Amino acid sequence: MTITTIGTAVRLRAVTRIFGTGESAVTALDAVDVEIPPATFTAVMGPSGSGKSTLLHCAAGLDRATSGEVAIDGVSLTGLSERALTKVRRERVGFVFQAFNLIPALTAEQNVGLPLRLARRRPAPGQVEQMLAEVGLADRARHRPSELSGGQQQRVAIARALVSRPAVLFADEPTGALDTTASREVLRLLRTAVDRHAQTIVMVTHDPYAAAHADRVLFLADGRVVDALDNPSGASEIAVRMARLEER
Template sequence: MVSLEQVERSYTTGPEPVRALRGVSVGFERGSFTAVMGPSGSGKSTLLQCAAGLDRPDAGAVRIDGVDLGALDEKRLTELRRDHVGFVFQQFNLLAALTAEQNVGLPFRLAGRRPDRAAVRAALEQVGLGERLTHLPSQLSGGQQQRVAIARALVTRPKVLFADEPTGALDSSSGRAVLRLLRGLVDEAAQTTVMVTHDPTAAAHADRVLFLADGRLVDELAAPSAEAVAARMTALETAK
């Protein structure tokens, strides 16, 4: 569903450029759940942003469902992201004055279309909030707000869902509920999902874990357990 081929990305934040990604090649299969981990500054978020078309690499190719993002102008890239990519952030980014239903309908309004009420309600039902349509974010728990954010990301039926630390702002109970939801979307709806996380327990919900260090893919773990993920992360941190 998503592939990166020899992707390079650098940033200039001081006297010397920072190489965030160094020749990264990786694929994400349709209907799979992949976690991305690594020490601070390893390039995790940059990888996610390049894969989602939120950031353009300096070199290499990124494809979503066979479409080369580098061949698209900004208008077509925006349309592809809007129609085929869902993104969930650590902070929920809900508009405080809008209800859950209105927040989930925002992608339609941003595309200049009237919200599809049936699709909006179906997305909220999918995340277990069908009874909270008229609630404002302030009337919802943190876990419920993140589920609204996930419903908003799902309402356009994206080909791939990217999640950047989706449980980072949640307590452990709410975090587990969100992870069960993401796992269920993969198992029941074959939703391709890529998640950046620092939490071995969260990563253990994925089918595989990719490990980054200094902008390079350095390891991979299939059918991960939290203990195995934690041991790999400790080894990476010790090697720094």
């Protein structure tokens, strides 16, 4: 199934990812074609082992496809050296993970500013402070991760991912380690980033409620995109689609 739109922030063409060789080879992605438009929120769902995390890793340049082409913001990742690929990720991509991945020794403010320092870019006056304010943590700037709740740590991670205004933000189960209240706040922030700042977001999730915040939901099974749902009406509609996949 090919998902196509006019204008793309992320493009996968015939992307296949195989792990292992010979009889032990496993095809995690099987000739996947996906195009994701800018300024949209896309959720990726599927049963365990469907290939959704592999799709995200290949799309974000964290893993190389065995074959096919991946492009981010018009830049093809195919054939890039590791150094060039790192540069693309640093300049065009933001990441949010389930485990937060904050640096324990750094304050919230320092964690948020880290991508700019790594890219050797001087933050604009107030840039880091503004990002913390946008995620509701202006008063926690000097706190270290151990002094923050899980939800607050994830909000710092979102601020860190967005501070450089990446072309695409990839989120891998961003609410997976959070309680209901913190999850809703994180999802609200992601949705706001799309609506207010025209951010492109691609999120892997197992949660229909989380996916309901997206503009489009892609459903994977056996390494292929087998269904898509535009403008979902709610979690129940998504859950029904997921149930059908799991009955396959």
